Amino acid sequence: MTVFEDARGPNVRVLRHAQRRLSPAELEALIADYETGGRVGELAKVYRLHRTTVAGHIARAGKTRPVMTEAQIDEAVLLYGDGWTLHNLGQRLGVADQTVRRVLVERAG
16 A cells, blocks of 8 residues: 655555556557457456456447347346346356346336
């Protein structure tokens, strides 16, 4: 933990982690990895960033992709009808429970 000081004394803000800035080449590699199917959580570990930082880089680059394909949504609808839980569907499809819930609600409505 690093405490920063100036002429007025120690600052109240304490940084627990040093900021990591990506070089332009690293940013291009991050976006390329995302476009080839890399998941935000995995990329966050590889590039040593927070997942919201990775998501922000991806969004600023305009490189969003559908979270679930139509085939995955169709599968989720069928399996949910068979009694699968949102949690189990999320694990099977590699998405968050709430993502499954959202697409099921969208499909029903």
